[in-house]
Amino acid sequence: MSESASPEIADRYESVLEFLYRAPLACVRTRDGGEIDMISPASVQMLAPYARGRPLVNLFDTLDESVPELRLLVEQFTPACGTVCERLRVPMATTDPSQPSAPGLSLSVHKLDAGRLFFLLHEGDQQALDGGDPQAAVEQPQVEQPQVGRRTSDAPRSEIGAPMPNRAAIRAQLQAAILRGRTSEFAVLYINCDRLKRINDVLGHAVGDQLLNQMAERLRSTLRSNDRMAARIGGDEFVVLLGALTSQEDAQRVTRRLLDKMLQPYLVSGQTIHATVSIGIVLRADGTGDADTVLQRASLAMAEAKRAGGARAVVFEPAMQERAARRVGIEADLRRALLEKQLFVAYQPIVDLQTRSDANTSLEALVRWQHPTRGVVPPLEFIGVAEECGLIGPIGNFVLSTACHQFAEWQRQLGPQAPRMLAVNLSRAQLFEPDLVQTVSAILLSSGMQPDQLQLEVTESLAAQDESVQKRLSELKALRLTLALDDFGTGYSSLASLHQLPIDTVKIDRSFVSQADTSHHHRVLIEATLRVARSLGLHTVAEGIETLAQANVVRDLGCEKGQGFLFSAPLTADELLDWLALESRPLNRRERLHLRHG
Numbered sequence: 001m002s003e004s005a006s007p008e009i010a011d012r013y014e015s016v017l018e019f020l021y022r023a024p025l026a027c028v029r030t031r032d033g034g035e036i037d038m039i040s041p042a043s044v045q046m047l048a049p050y051a052r053g054r055p056l057v058n059l060f061d062t063l064d065e066s067v068p069e070l071r072l073l074v075e076q077f078t079p080a081c082g083t084v085c086e087r088l089r090v091p092m093a094t095t096d097p098s099q100p101s102a103p104g105l106s107l108s109v110h111k112l113d114a115g116r117l118f119f120l121l122h123e124g125d126q127q128a129l130d131g132g133d134p135q136a137a138v139e140q141p142q143v144e145q146p147q148v149g150r151r152t153s154d155a156p157r158s159e160i161g162a163p164m165p166n167r168a169a170i171r172a173q174l175q176a177a178i179l180r181g182r183t184s185e186f187a188v189l190y191i192n193c194d195r196l197k198r199i200n201d202v203l204g205h206a207v208g209d210q211l212l213n214q215m216a217e218r219l220r221s222t223l224r225s226n227d228r229m230a231a232r233i234g235g236d237e238f239v240v241l242l243g244a245l246t247s248q249e250d251a252q253r254v255t256r257r258l259l260d261k262m263l264q265p266y267l268v269s270g271q272t273i274h275a276t277v278s279i280g281i282v283l284r285a286d287g288t289g290d291a292d293t294v295l296q297r298a299s300l301a302m303a304e305a306k307r308a309g310g311a312r313a314v315v316f317e318p319a320m321q322e323r324a325a326r327r328v329g330i331e332a333d334l335r336r337a338l339l340e341k342q343l344f345v346a347y348q349p350i351v352d353l354q355t356r357s358d359a360n361t362s363l364e365a366l367v368r369w370q371h372p373t374r375g376v377v378p379p380l381e382f383i384g385v386a387e388e389c390g391l392i393g394p395i396g397n398f399v400l401s402t403a404c405h406q407f408a409e410w411q412r413q414l415g416p417q418a419p420r421m422l423a424v425n426l427s428r429a430q431l432f433e434p435d436l437v438q439t440v441s442a443i444l445l446s447s448g449m450q451p452d453q454l455q456l457e458v459t460e461s462l463a464a465q466d467e468s469v470q471k472r473l474s475e476l477k478a479l480r481l482t483l484a485l486d487d488f489g490t491g492y493s494s495l496a497s498l499h500q501l502p503i504d505t506v507k508i509d510r511s512f513v514s515q516a517d518t519s520h521h522h523r524v525l526i527e528a529t530l531r532v533a534r535s536l537g538l539h540t541v542a543e544g545i546e547t548l549a550q551a552n553v554v555r556d557l558g559c560e561k562g563q564g565f566l567f568s569a570p571l572t573a574d575e576l577l578d579w580l581a582l583e584s585r586p587l588n589r590r591e592r593l594h595l596r597h598g
Contacts (some may be wrong), residue, residue, distance in 0.1 A: 026121035032114070034060030034071065036176050041165040044172045046105055046121050049092060055175035055291065059119065066090050066104065077111060084109035087122065164216055170231035170239050174291040177243050186243045186287060187251035189258070190280040190298035191219075193236040194310035199273065201432070202468060210268045211275060212236060222261045228254075239295065248283050255279060255313045263311065276311035278302050286316050300324050307384070330385045333371065338394060342370050345402045346570035349579065350423070350541060350563045353555040361583065362421035364457075364563065365403035366570050367395060393429035397439065400424050404447040404454065406573055411449075417580055423455040423484060428462055437475050444479070451480040455505065459486050463501055474502045484541070488529065495532045506533045508559070510544020517549040523557070530558045 026042040035058050039047075050062050060071045067090045077084045085108065092104040108120040177186040193215065200208040212235075219230040219238060229241045240258070242251055259279065266273045280301025287294050301316040303324075308314065337343055350362040369377040386392040407422040430436055444451055456476060463469060463485055473483055484505035485498075489512050498506070508529055515522040526542075533540050542554040545564030554562060568579055 026123070028059055028119040028121070029112075030059050030117045030119065032074070032117060034058045034074075034117075035180075037116075037180070039173060039176070041169040043119075043121055044165070044169045046123065048168065048172075050090075051172075055179075056172040057176050057179050063090060063107075066092065067107070070107070070109075074109065074111070074117065079111070081111050081113055084111055084117075164220075164238075165229060165231040167231065167233040167239075170229060170233065170241060171291040171295070173229050173241055173243075174294060177241060178287055178289075178291065178294065180243075184243070185245035185247060185250070185284050186241065187245060187248070187254075187284065188282045188287065188294055188298045189240040189242070189251075189255060189313075190282075190295065190302040191238040191240065191258070191262075192278050192302050192306065194276045194278055194306065196236040196275075199275065203268075203271065203273075207268050207271070207273070211266055211273060214266050214268070215262060215275075215277075218261050219258070222258055223254075233295075239298070245284075248285075251281060251283060255281060259311075259313060278305035278310045279313035280305060281313055281315045283315065286318070297321070327385050327388070330382055331389045331391070334369075334382055334386060334389075334391055337369055337371070338391070338398070342372065343395065343398060344368050344370060344572070345399055345406065346572060347403075347576050348563060348570040349419075349568045349576075350421075350561050351567050352560065353542075353551065353562045354560055360561075361419050361580070362423060362455075362561070363407070363419045363576070364423040365399055365425075367399045368570070387427070387429070390429070392427045393433060396425070396427040396430045400440070401443050401447075404443050404449045407453065408447045408449040411453075414580070419580075421453055421455055421482075422449075423457050425486065426456045426458050431458065431462065431469065431472060436472070437479065440476065440481070441479055444481075452482065454481040455484050456481060457484040457486040457507070460488050463503070470500070470502060477502050487543075489525065495528060498532055498538070499536055503538065505539040505541060507541040507543050507563075508554075510564070513542045513544050513550055513554060513564075514546070516542075516553040517547070523553060526554060526559075527557050534558065 025040060026046050027040050028036060028043050028047075029038040030036050036056060039056060044056065047056055047059075047062055050066060054062070056062060060074075063070055067088065070088065073085055073088075087106045087108060090105040090107050106122040108122070110118045110120075112118050174188065177184075180186075193212070196208055196211070199211060212232075216230075216232060216238070219240065223230055223240065228243065231239045231241075233239050240254075242254055245251055259277070262275075262277045266275060280298045280303070282294050282298045282301065286297060297316045297320075300320045301314045304320055305312050305314040344367075346366045346368045347363040348366060350364060352360040367379060367383075369379075369382060371377050383392070386395055403422055403424055407419070410418045433439070440454075440456075443449075444454065458473070463473065477483060482504040483502060484507055485501060485503045486507050487509045488506050489509045506529065508526055512522050512526055516526055517523075530540055539561070540559045541561045541563055542550075542559045543563050545551050545554070545562045545566045547566060550564075551562055551566055571579055
């Protein structure tokens with residue numbers, strides 16, 4: 001096509017090329033020097049063995065060992081456009097001289113204009129296989145041989161329609177985009193479905209697969225330009241390459257359009273499903289290095305989007321790599337900590353606000369980490385990492401077992417002065433363990449602790465998720481232990497839905513308690529929560545009490561118990577014994593607080 005062609009003709013030309021690249025054809029468009037500017041997934045598959053692990057950047061360089069005359073054929077073709085050659089044999093060279101070369105490919109080359117070439121690849125050199133008889137090549141049907149390890153497209157299970165390009169295909173395209181990035185803007189989007197595991201667990205894997213199919217189709221339909229490629233690189237992960245952008249703002253606009261499209265409800269097997277995605281973006285400025293490096297950066301940005309709550313896009317920043325490296329170090333240290341018993345349990349007292357009696361003291365068990373070089377590591381630094389890497393379940397089980405055995409020992413050792421109740425947090429990972437009920441029952445049995453002395457705490461957002469969670473909570477209650485709703489006021493439930501949850505205690509979040517004495521709004525919310533809880537026969541605890549003023553407000557509003565640094569910080573087992581001894585002295589509470597805080 002002439003460079004002076006009209007815009008209408010140019011559009012038609014690009015439309016034809018886009019059709020060819022979307023069709024299951026093996027075709028490549030290059031510049032006159034062989035630099036690849038577009039390549040179809042089928043071509044990536046056929047050319048991968050010739051590339052021998054190198055990026056598909058220049059087609060002449062890729063095929064130079066097998067067909068060195070290709071470059072010369074193109075250079076010697078003088079017309080402005082036309083067919084350079086047809087069915088040129090491209091054998092697969094072997095590294096073993098004793099073995100013959102594999103049949104390889106055949107290649108047809110067409111010169112589009114003064115600056116561009118179009119290549120059509122054919123699977124196998126059928127004419128060579130048939131002894132050079134052209135007629136045999138026409139009449140003999142070709143049988144496609146399986147190519148182990150060379151697939152460049154992936155389809156979700158039960159997918160209807162064309163499979164998507166896979167990681168190998170997107171890597172090849174991305175590598176070419178990186179090399180062109182000095183003069184052309186591009187962006188990489190790393191997309192992950194936020195709740196696929198939950199959907200699979202509740203609705204089944206068949207529904208999850210169909211959901212992925214619909215997501216893939218939405219990606220295809222939303223990316224309109226032939227300079228944009230979508231690939232599926234994992235179970236619920238997609239990568240989009242946006243090429244030939246005029247500015248970085250173009251990438252942001254496409255991302256917003258994708259988010260809007262993916263947020264629309266899905267209809268799967270007659271069910272309406274609301275699913276969200278997290279997107280990590282790498283722009284050209286950070287798109288340096290090789291394709292794997294860029295994909296890793298996009299994945300880091302996607303993880304940041306997921307940690308921020310999902311259903312959003314985050315642009316990669318170099319600081320993310322530093323944070324990721326720190327998390328990797330913490331994960332390695334944390335795995336060692338579990339093996340070397342560096343974790344221990346601290347206990348924070350929960351006191352009775354109404355009776356001012358110390359006979360009803362309870363405890364909440366909290367995990368702590370005694371690092372060999374860093375000292376005590378704050379939970380905020382490692383709990384999130386533990387959740388991400390799958391260690392939160394083993395850590396939670398360690399805390400439950402350790403705390404129950406310690407509590408039972410205090411019962412035997414202290415008698416009437418021993419704490420009355422032990423509260424232990426239950427993580428999301430533990431709640432979904434199939435043998436959770438059996439694990440808790442076995443710990444109670446081995447420790448000798450009475451079930452009604454154990455209170456398991458779940459966050460409000462976790463308890464209010466769906467019926468399957470509430471069913472699991474009911475199974476735990478059948479063991480005769482009690483359940484508490486932790487951090488109430490920060491999740492998704494409401495006062496009106498409290499009666500639907502199988503709980504015994506509501507713990508009001510510290511974000512409300514901290515403003516109880518200064519904000520009328522927060523005081524009203526606390527009062528409403530306490531009234532509803534009382535009407536349902538639920539016990540109440542105010543978390544995070546740090547001042548006498550806060551304690552007085554929640555007590556006067558009718559809250560039964562309080563927990564916070566006003567009464568005590570989390571204590572080791574030995575420190576707790578000293579605290580209990582202080583509480584048992586014949587002093588009033590004001591005197592005890594004075595002794596604690598001076």
